[in-house]
Amino acid sequence: MIRPTWARLRRAGRVYCTLVSASLRGQMQYRLDFLGSILIQTVMGADSLLFIGAILWRFGPIAGWDIMDIGMLFAVSRTGMGIYMLLCNELDRFEAYMVSGDFDTLMIRPWPTLFTLLARGTGIHRLSYLVQGVAAGAIVVPKLAAEGVLQGWDVLWLLASVVWTALLFFAVGLATAAAGFWIIRIEELQVFTMNAPDTATKYPLDVYPSWLRRVFVTVLPLGLGSYVPLRFILDKGGSAVDLLWPALACPVAVCLAVGIWKVGEAHYASTGT
Amino acid sequence: MHVAVRQWQVLGRKGFAQNLQYSVSHMVNTIASVVFGLIYIYVWQAVMPESGFGQYTSSIIVQYICVNQTIAWFTQFGMKIRHRIAESVRSGRIAVELARPMDFFCYRMAFEYGAQLYSLVFRGLPVGIGLALLTESYVPGSAMTWVWAAASLAIGGYIGISLGYLVGISSFWTNEIRTLSWVLFTLELMLGGISMPLEVLPHSLELVAKCSPFAHLAYYPVQIYLELSGPAPILRGLAWAAALTVVARQVTACARRRLEVQGG
Numbered sequence: 001m002i003r004p005t006w007a008r009l010r011r012a013g014r015v016y017c018t019l020v021s022a023s024l025r026g027q028m029q030y031r032l033d034f035l036g037s038i039l040i041q042t043v044m045g046a047d048s049l050l051f052i053g054a055i056l057w058r059f060g061p062i063a064g065w066d067i068m069d070i071g072m073l074f075a076v077s078r079t080g081m082g083i084y085m086l087l088c089n090e091l092d093r094f095e096a097y098m099v100s101g102d103f104d105t106l107m108i109r110p111w112p113t114l115f116t117l118l119a120r121g122t123g124i125h126r127l128s129y130l131v132q133g134v135a136a137g138a139i140v141v142p143k144l145a146a147e148g149v150l151q152g153w154d155v156l157w158l159l160a161s162v163v164w165t166a167l168l169f170f171a172v173g174l175a176t177a178a179a180g181f182w183i184i185r186i187e188e189l190q191v192f193t194m195n196a197p198d199t200a201t202k203y204p205l206d207v208y209p210s211w212l213r214r215v216f217v218t219v220l221p222l223g224l225g226s227y228v229p230l231r232f233i234l235d236k237g238g239s240a241v242d243l244l245w246p247a248l249a250c251p252v253a254v255c256l257a258v259g260i261w262k263v264g265e266a267h268y269a270s271t272g273t
Numbered sequence: 274m275h276v277a278v279r280q281w282q283v284l285g286r287k288g289f290a291q292n293l294q295y296s297v298s299h300m301v302n303t304i305a306s307v308v309f310g311l312i313y314i315y316v317w318q319a320v321m322p323e324s325g326f327g328q329y330t331s332s333i334i335v336q337y338i339c340v341n342q343t344i345a346w347f348t349q350f351g352m353k354i355r356h357r358i359a360e361s362v363r364s365g366r367i368a369v370e371l372a373r374p375m376d377f378f379c380y381r382m383a384f385e386y387g388a389q390l391y392s393l394v395f396r397g398l399p400v401g402i403g404l405a406l407l408t409e410s411y412v413p414g415s416a417m418t419w420v421w422a423a424a425s426l427a428i429g430g431y432i433g434i435s436l437g438y439l440v441g442i443s444s445f446w447t448n449e450i451r452t453l454s455w456v457l458f459t460l461e462l463m464l465g466g467i468s469m470p471l472e473v474l475p476h477s478l479e480l481v482a483k484c485s486p487f488a489h490l491a492y493y494p495v496q497i498y499l500e501l502s503g504p505a506p507i508l509r510g511l512a513w514a515a516a517l518t519v520v521a522r523q524v525t526a527c528a529r530r531r532l533e534v535q536g537g
Contacts, residue, residue, distance in 0.1 A: 192305035
């Protein structure tokens with residue numbers, strides 16, 4: 001039993017690499033244009049950081065979080081989102097598949113639709129999110145380490161937080177995309193389920209009233225991957241259990257999202273091509 | 274003159290009507306926008322000192338965010354002119370649009386103005402009402418304030434659409450306008466004052482922002498509405514609108530000579 005599963009996984013890996021490299025070659029035909037756009041997007045896309053920076057510069061720490069702490073929050077949240085955007089770009093533009101009927105072509109492939117969808121295109125043109133997150137981390141981590149805030153295993157927990165955040169983005173993104181099986185147009189829903197929590201979790205959740213805080217760690221749980229563990233790592237409260245919550249919640253969230261996807265797929269009615 | 278006004282009215286009405294089919298999806302977006310507004314309001318309430326700063330008290334800041342989240346649906350959000358022009362160029366439909374017996378710039382501007390009016394009525398106002406119910410609202414008592422604020426907003430909308438038009442028309446030279454769109458969007462957010470009064474920025478950046486056309490998309494209309502400023506910025510807005518019109522028409526003339534239609 002084990003051997004066929006491994007063989008299938010290896011084959012899936014090969015197919016994924018082939019499809020992704022084909023997609024990459026297609027997107028990088030005009031290399032100069034590609035590099036220029038990444039550079040511009042990286043610099044210009046840091047507008048939210050400018051907003052936070054201006055506020056901190058003018059008024060001082062937000063709810064006890066100074067610029068380095070919020071920089072760390074930004075780095076974890078942005079890097080997690082960057083990984084999601086890079087690997088799951090097609091989920092983010094799933095509405096186009098529903099509206100045009102292109103999802104039909106995924107159903108006749110000999111692989112699960114979700115696998116084929118994710119392998120169809122990487123969001124290499126959205127690399128700027130990842131670059132911003134990593135750049136912010138590269139600036140903030142050494143400073144926090146020098147101040148003694150980050151010690152020993154903390155860096156590993158930070159990396160784990162990035163992984164949790166990426167997984168939670170994936171879970172929410174997948175569930176939102178699956179809603180497209182019923183309502184077709186999901187772009188506006190994505191603003192609600194992805195963009196709003198993404199913006200909110202760049203700030204410490206302490207600034208929000210408790211009902212909104214609860215929303216961002218349960219229903220739209222993007223705060224669970226970044227804010228909850230960072231609160232403990234950066235000595236802003238909480239307990240060591242905060243490091244474990246995301247590890248428990250992420251598999252549940254991903255399984256739920258995959259379940260919703262499967263139910264939605266069974267209800268799919270083509271718009272025709 | 275009469276024909277031009279009539280054309281503007283008809284196209285504006287079409288742009289308005291075209292959006293009516295997406296009302297449910299816009300309702301979802303309204304909820305998201307209210308949440309966005311609340312996020313900014315809570316962040317501001319957390320950072321504002323009790324004494325406020327400059328002419329802004331905690332209460333004025335909340336109203337500033339509420340009004341901005343409303344009018345941004347007219348001057349910035351939901352604007353599709355860039356993509357409409359780029360898509361026309363990509364599909365070759367642009368040849369038909371340029372052959373119409375109407376100025377291309379006016380055609381696009383009128384259509385988009387109607388679409389943005391829809392956006393204000395059906396997306397912006399519900400967001401404003403939602404935020405006002407959850408927080409607090411400000412209603413100016415003076416009729417003149419309403420007139421000046423409406424004029425400033427109308428000019429802001431025109432400036433926003435003109436900027437979008439310039440990005441869209443660049444697709445005559447390059448099929449890829451994603452990066453330029455991104456740059457414009459970021460500048461609008463950073464220098465427009467949608468999420469914070471421009472006085473919060475470092476002084477030199479504040480001056481640049483206030484002199485830029487972006488400040489007319491959010492900052493000045495809200496300042497006038499909240500009676501923090503008189504009508505003087507309207508003249509500067511008019512100057513920007515005129516300058517952008519001249520530039521857009523010049524670029525359109527160049528683009529017309531440059532056009533290569535793909536496909537057969």
